[in-house]
Amino acid sequence: EIVLTQSPGTLSLSPGERATLSCRASQSVSSSYLAWYQQKPGQAPRLLIYGASSRATGIPDRFSGSGSGTDFTLTISRLEPEDFAVYYCQQYGSSPHITFGPGTKVDIK
Amino acid sequence: QVQLVQSGAEVKKPGASVKVSCKASGYTFTGYYMHWVRQAPGQGLEWMGWINPNSGGTNYAQKFQGRVTMTRDTSISTAYMELSRLRSDDTAVYYCARPYSSSRSGWYFDLWGRGTLVTVSS
Numbered sequence: 001e002i003v004l005t006q007s008p009g010t011l012s013l014s015p016g017e018r019a020t021l022s023c024r025a026s027q028s029v030s031s032s033y034l035a036w037y038q039q040k041p042g043q044a045p046r047l048l049i050y051g052a053s054s055r056a057t058g059i060p061d062r063f064s065g066s067g068s069g070t071d072f073t074l075t076i077s078r079l080e081p082e083d084f085a086v087y088y089c090q091q092y093g094s095s096p097h098i099t100f101g102p103g104t105k106v107d108i109k
Numbered sequence: 110q111v112q113l114v115q116s117g118a119e120v121k122k123p124g125a126s127v128k129v130s131c132k133a134s135g136y137t138f139t140g141y142y143m144h145w146v147r148q149a150p151g152q153g154l155e156w157m158g159w160i161n162p163n164s165g166g167t168n169y170a171q172k173f174q175g176r177v178t179m180t181r182d183t184s185i186s187t188a189y190m191e192l193s194r195l196r197s198d199d200t201a202v203y204y205c206a207r208p209y210s211s212s213r214s215g216w217y218f219d220l221w222g223r224g225t226l227v228t229v230s231s
Contacts (some may be wrong), residue, residue: 032213033216034219037154037218039154041192044204044221044223045154045218045221047217047218047219050217051214051217056219070157088154090154092208092213092217096168097156098144098156098216099156100146100155101153102153103153
């Protein structure tokens with residue numbers, strides 16, 4: 001089973017700042033089958049990025065994903081007030097199972 | 110409207126079973142696998158397994174093997190997740206989630222139910 005580790009656990013930033021979130025896999029994620037989700041309290045997760053770097057429908061271009069192999073990054077170029085949330089990575093390259101990372105909370109400094 | 114509508118909150122005693130439903134609408138139910146993901150209070154997302162609504166085939170995360178059963182009723186486009194021998198640490202919100210496509214390359218989730226809170230307490 002591929003284990004995902006996210007860092008930092010919490011990121012304290014101000015609106016307008018850049019956020020860089022890391023997701024590291026215990027083994028290579030095949031074909032960059034890595035997705036990112038945003039979750040706000042009381043809501044289901046929302047898909048942001050799939051295939052490591054492709055934005056989902058309707059996701060603003062301030063969100064970008066990069067990486068391959070075992071190291072992946074989600075970048076939010078300029079934080080908007082609505083971006084303060086918890087972010088999860090998910091790998092789907094390890095058939096037939098799926099794993100999520102533990103999450104990174106982005107909160108207001 | 111493409112959506113997944115889940116059943117309401119449940120309160121169960123330890124040792125009991127719970128069955129959560131997820132009704133799909135707005136798309137071809139048998140055309141997409143259905144996955145189940147849970148989230149304990151204040152914790153992260155935990156994948157439980159999937160069912161292929163077309164064949165009824167299933168695959169479960171090792172942690173839940175022997176305790177979880179995923180089924181479906183194609184006549185009403187509904188998937189079910191039943192968890193038995195409940196413990197207090199099974200208290201969580203249980204989500205059904207549909208992947209973008211049935212091929213491995215599309216196993217990221219673009220459609221989620223709102224979640225069903227299952228509370229296990231004596």
